Amino acid sequence: MTRGTLIYIGQRLLLITLTALIVSSVVFIGVHQLPGNAFLTERRTNAAAQAALLHHYGLDLPWPVQYVNWLTGVLHGDLGESLVNRGVRITPLVLREAATSATLGFWAMVFTVTLGMSLGIVAAVKQNTLLDYVASFCAVIGYSMPSFVTATFLVLLTVTGFYAWTGGTIYENIGWGKPEQIPVPAISLGLLPSAIIFRLTRASMLEVIRQDYVRTAWAKGLRSRIVVIRHALRNALIPVVTILGPITTSVITGSIVIEYIFGIPGLGKEFINSIANRDYNIVIGVFTFYAILVGLANLLVDLVYPMIDPRIRY
Amino acid sequence: MVNKGETLGIVGESGCGKSVTALSVLRLIPEPGRIVSGHIWFKDRDVASYSREELREYRGNDVSMIFQDPMTSLNPVLRVGFQIKEAMVAHERFDNKTADERVVPMLQKVRISDPKERAKNYPHQFSGGMRQRAMIAMGLSNEPDLLIADEPTTALDVTVQAQIIELLRDLNRDMGTAVVLITHNLAVVASLCTRVIVMYAGRIVESGPTRQIFNSPQHPYTWSLLQSIPRIDSTQHDKLLTIAGLPPDLSNPPPGCLFHPRCRFRVDRCSKEEPPLEEVGPEQAARCWVLMKNALAGAEPVR
Numbered sequence: 001m002t003r004g005t006l007i008y009i010g011q012r013l014l015l016i017t018l019t020a021l022i023v024s025s026v027v028f029i030g031v032h033q034l035p036g037n038a039f040l041t042e043r044r045t046n047a048a049a050q051a052a053l054l055h056h057y058g059l060d061l062p063w064p065v066q067y068v069n070w071l072t073g074v075l076h077g078d079l080g081e082s083l084v085n086r087g088v089r090i091t092p093l094v095l096r097e098a099a100t101s102a103t104l105g106f107w108a109m110v111f112t113v114t115l116g117m118s119l120g121i122v123a124a125v126k127q128n129t130l131l132d133y134v135a136s137f138c139a140v141i142g143y144s145m146p147s148f149v150t151a152t153f154l155v156l157l158t159v160t161g162f163y164a165w166t167g168g169t170i171y172e173n174i175g176w177g178k179p180e181q182i183p184v185p186a187i188s189l190g191l192l193p194s195a196i197i198f199r200l201t202r203a204s205m206l207e208v209i210r211q212d213y214v215r216t217a218w219a220k221g222l223r224s225r226i227v228v229i230r231h232a233l234r235n236a237l238i239p240v241v242t243i244l245g246p247i248t249t250s251v252i253t254g255s256i257v258i259e260y261i262f263g264i265p266g267l268g269k270e271f272i273n274s275i276a277n278r279d280y281n282i283v284i285g286v287f288t289f290y291a292i293l294v295g296l297a298n299l300l301v302d303l304v305y306p307m308i309d310p311r312i313r314y
Numbered sequence: 315m316v317n318k319g320e321t322l323g324i325v326g327e328s329g330c331g332k333s334v335t336a337l338s339v340l341r342l343i344p345e346p347g348r349i350v351s352g353h354i355w356f357k358d359r360d361v362a363s364y365s366r367e368e369l370r371e372y373r374g375n376d377v378s379m380i381f382q383d384p385m386t387s388l389n390p391v392l393r394v395g396f397q398i399k400e401a402m403v404a405h406e407r408f409d410n411k412t413a414d415e416r417v418v419p420m421l422q423k424v425r426i427s428d429p430k431e432r433a434k435n436y437p438h439q440f441s442g443g444m445r446q447r448a449m450i451a452m453g454l455s456n457e458p459d460l461l462i463a464d465e466p467t468t469a470l471d472v473t474v475q476a477q478i479i480e481l482l483r484d485l486n487r488d489m490g491t492a493v494v495l496i497t498h499n500l501a502v503v504a505s506l507c508t509r510v511i512v513m514y515a516g517r518i519v520e521s522g523p524t525r526q527i528f529n530s531p532q533h534p535y536t537w538s539l540l541q542s543i544p545r546i547d548s549t550q551h552d553k554l555l556t557i558a559g560l561p562p563d564l565s566n567p568p569p570g571c572l573f574h575p576r577c578r579f580r581v582d583r584c585s586k587e588e589p590p591l592e593e594v595g596p597e598q599a600a601r602c603w604v605l606m607k608n609a610l611a612g613a614e615p616v617r
C-alpha cells in the first residue's frame with residue numbers, strides 16, 4: 001500500500017466521520033421536532049413520574065441545549081441511553097447490531113458477487129446457447145422480484161418444504177446465531193443484486209471479448225482458459241466493480257426488511273422496533289451507524305478498484 | 315507464398331481483404347466469417363486442418379501477428395513485461411525462469427530505452443510507438459518463422475512510422491524471420507519489402523519483385539496506385555491521379571474483371587470475363603486482359 005493510498009483512506013475516514021455527524025444531527029433535530037415522546041403511551045406513569053423521566057433524559061431542557069449535550073456525548077462515542085429500556089447504553093447495543101448486519105451483508109455480497117459474476121461469464125462465453133438463455137431469463141425474474149417476496153418464498157421453501165420432504169431432518173430454523181442460519185437470509189438479500197451483476201458482467205464480458213487485446217491474446221496462442229480469465233475477465237470486471245458501491249448500499253438498506261422477516265437482531269430490526277417504540281435515541285444511533293456502515297463498505301469497494309485497474313491510483 | 319526469411323508486402327485500399335487474409339492465416343476471423351475457398355499452407359500442412367491444440371501451438375509460435383492499433387492491442391491491466399513473457403510461456407518453449415530473463419533483452423532488441431524499468435510498466439505508460447515495439451517484441455519472442463504486420467504504422471506519427479519500419483527491416487535481417495507487411499501505403503512497402511502482392515476486392519491482381527512492380531506495373535490498378543503517390547521530382551503541373559469510385563461490394567461483385575467499373579483502360583471483354591493471373595514478366599504476374607505495357611504503348615512511359 002503506497003503512501004498515497006494511506007492518505008486517501010485517511011481522507012475518506014474523515015469524510016465518513018463527518019457524514020455520520022451530519023446525518024445524526026439532522027435526525028436528532030428532525031426527531032425532536034416531532035410531537036409526542038416515548039413515555040406518552042405508558043399509562044401507568046403519572047404526571048410526576050413523567051416529569052422525572054423527562055428530567056432523567058434531559059428532555060425537559062430546550063432542544064438546542066439538548067443538542068449540545070447530545071453532541072458532546074457523541075464526540076465521546078456515547079449515543080446516550082435507551083428511552084424505553086432504562087439503563088441500556090446505545091453505543092454498545094448498536095455496535096453489536098451493526099456487527100450482525102455487517103455479517104449478513106458480507107455473506108449476501110459474497111453470494112451476489114459469486115453467483116452474478118460466474119453466471120455472467122459463462123453466459124457471455126456461451127452466448128446464444130440454451131445456458132445463456134436460461135440464465136438471462138432467470139436474471140429477469142430475479143431482477144423484478146423485491147427482496148421481501150424472495151424472502152417469503154425462500155422461507156416457505158426451506159421451512160415447510162424442506163421439513164415435509166426430508167421428514168423433518170433438514171429444514172431452516174429461522175433465527176440468528178448459528179452459521180447454518182446465515183445462507184437463507186443472505187440469499188434473499190443477495191438475489192436481486194446478483195441479477196444486476198449477472199447482466200452487467202455478461203454485457204461487459206461480451207464487449208471485452210471483442211477487444212483488440214483479446215484478439216492479441218488469441219494470436220499469441222494462449223490457452224482459452226487464460227484468455228478468458230486473465231485477459232477478458234479482468235477487464236470486464238472494471239465496470240462491475242464500479243457498481244459494487246451502489247449495490248453494497250442497497251444490500252445494507254435492504255437488510256432492514258430481511259432482518260425483520262427473519263428475526264435477525266441487527267440494525268435493521270432495531271431500526272423498525274425503535275421507531276415503533278418511539279425510542280428516539282436509538283433511532284438516531286441506528287441512523288448514524290447506517291451512515292458509517294455504508295461509508296465503510298463503499299470505501300472498501302473503492303479500495304478494490306485500483307487492484308483491478310492499474311490506471312487508477314489514489 | 316512467403317519464403318523463409320522473406321519480406322513480402324500486401325498492398326491494397328482499405329476494405330479490399332488484406333486484413334481478413336492476414337487474420338485467416340491465424341484463423342482469427344471473427345464469427346460468422348469462414349474460409350470458403352482457398353487454403354493456407356504452412357510448412358506443407360493446411361492450417362484449416364489443425365486441431366484446436368495444434369492451432370494454439372501454431373499461433374504466436376510459428377506465425378505471430380502485430381495489429382494496426384497498438385493503443386488497443388495490449389491488455390491495459392497487465393504489465394507489458396508480463397504480456398511478453400506470457401507469449402513465451404504459452405508454448406513451453408521456454409520455462410518460466412528463462413522466459414522472465416528473456417523479456418528485457420527482447421525489449422532491448424526492439425529498442426525500448428530503459429527496458430528493465432519499462433517491463434514493469436503498464437501499457438498506458440507507453441507511447442503509441444513504444445506499444446507497437448512491445449507488440450513486435452511479443453511477436454518475435456518465440457522466434458516465429460513468420461511475422462504478419464497488419465498496418466503496423468498507420469496509427470502512428472510519421473517519424474515513428476519510419477522507426478518501426480526500420481526496426482522491422484533490421485529484425486528481419488538479424489533474426490531471419492519472414493515478414494508479411496500489410497498496408498495501403500506503397501512508400502512503406504518500397505522501404506521494407508522485396509516482394510509485393512497487390513490486392514483488389516479480395517483478389518490478387520498483381521505480384522512480383524518490388525522494384526519491378528514500381529518500375530513497370532502491369533495491372534491498371536497498381537498503376538493507378540503508383541500514380542496517386544505524390545512524387546518529389548514531379549513538376550507542379552502534374553496532377554495527382556485519384557481512382558474514382560469505391561471498391562466493389564464483395565457480396566455482390568461486378569461481372570468480369572472486378573476492377574472494370576473503375577478502370578480507365580477497360581475493353582469490352584473486361585466486363586464479361588474475369589482475367590486469370592498470368593505471368594507478365596520475370597517473377598511478375600498480373601490479372602488483366604490489357605496490361606499496362608499495351609495500354610501505354612506509344613504513350614510516354616509512366617515513370
Ligand code: SF4
Binds near residue numbers: 533534574578604
Ligand atoms: S481486365 Fe480490363 S478492366 Fe480489368 S484491369 Fe485489365 S483493363 Fe482494366
